[in-house]
Amino acid sequence: MSRNQVSARAHRWSANLWFAVAAAGQAVFIYFIVAFYGTRTASGRWAAWNDKPLITGYVKGDHAGNAVFAAHVLLAAVVTLAGLAQLVPAFRRAAPALHRWTGRTFLTLACFLALSGAWMAAARGTYLSLISAIAILGDAALILVFAVLAWRTALARRFEQHRRWAMRTFMVVSGVWFLRVGLMGWIVLNGRPLGMTDHMTGPADVVLAFGSYLIPLAILELHFAARSREKPALEWAASGVILVSTLYVAAGAFGAFRMMWGPYL
Numbered sequence: 001m002s003r004n005q006v007s008a009r010a011h012r013w014s015a016n017l018w019f020a021v022a023a024a025g026q027a028v029f030i031y032f033i034v035a036f037y038g039t040r041t042a043s044g045r046w047a048a049w050n051d052k053p054l055i056t057g058y059v060k061g062d063h064a065g066n067a068v069f070a071a072h073v074l075l076a077a078v079v080t081l082a083g084l085a086q087l088v089p090a091f092r093r094a095a096p097a098l099h100r101w102t103g104r105t106f107l108t109l110a111c112f113l114a115l116s117g118a119w120m121a122a123a124r125g126t127y128l129s130l131i132s133a134i135a136i137l138g139d140a141a142l143i144l145v146f147a148v149l150a151w152r153t154a155l156a157r158r159f160e161q162h163r164r165w166a167m168r169t170f171m172v173v174s175g176v177w178f179l180r181v182g183l184m185g186w187i188v189l190n191g192r193p194l195g196m197t198d199h200m201t202g203p204a205d206v207v208l209a210f211g212s213y214l215i216p217l218a219i220l221e222l223h224f225a226a227r228s229r230e231k232p233a234l235e236w237a238a239s240g241v242i243l244v245s246t247l248y249v250a251a252g253a254f255g256a257f258r259m260m261w262g263p264y265l
């Protein structure tokens, strides 16, 4: 095997491992949404959303706000599942027609979540600090732009570009999950909330609020560059960065379940 083949294989394996860990972590997120919000919403116990700490969950008399919150959290489970399904090559090859339908569902719901989330932050006033609100609104804006580009390139049958925009959309839609994983991973690794405040204004909070989507996007661009240029040094660099981020994601996904979700199930 040539040096090129070894580095290409290491790169492929590290990317697959990253995806497997992220998919397992997102499956736990979906499970939490269904087990916590799904059961309470379906049985009409909407006030029980507040059994876990929230900024603004159920508010008595706020029918519109409660309805948007319900739609937002329940569809969050669907968009997360659809996003994962889109990225599995075997699924794309085996069922291309289904891939197109889950793709349309994913992109439409991604836009709905960005708009409903932005509405909750801006109109309902659901945010911890101005800087964290700006960060999440930045994520919402990128979701809308990337989803449109992914859709347009698919319609134009420019499939290589479509693949890239679809993966960028996956990263920014996963931004809200990465945020939880990023915050909890930081606490797990440091053993305490170093550089964090209750209002998300500490230096670590600010870096993670913006980094929750900008860091995954940067790593994705490195992955694209390594794939297209086929330079061993770049492929080793990409493999190393992806492996380190896999370890962080694993620690954060574990922390999110232990600290954010598990105690309320």
Ligand code: HEM
Pocket: 033, 053, 054, 055, 056, 057, 072, 073, 076, 077, 079, 080, 110, 113, 114, 115, 116, 117, 118, 119, 120, 121, 126, 127, 136, 137, 139, 140, 143, 172, 173, 174, 176, 177
């Ligand atoms: C696109 C993917 C998104 C997913 C999968 C998602 C998921 C969720 C989930 C599961 C919750 C329930 C809160 C919890 O238990 O932690 C939630 C709440 C919320 N989301 Fe999203 N969300 C997404 C996008 C957004 C965006 C782009 C924004 C803002 C622009 C946003 C703003 C909010 C707000 C303000 C809440 C209420 C939080 C609270 O009251 O504590 N979401 N979201």
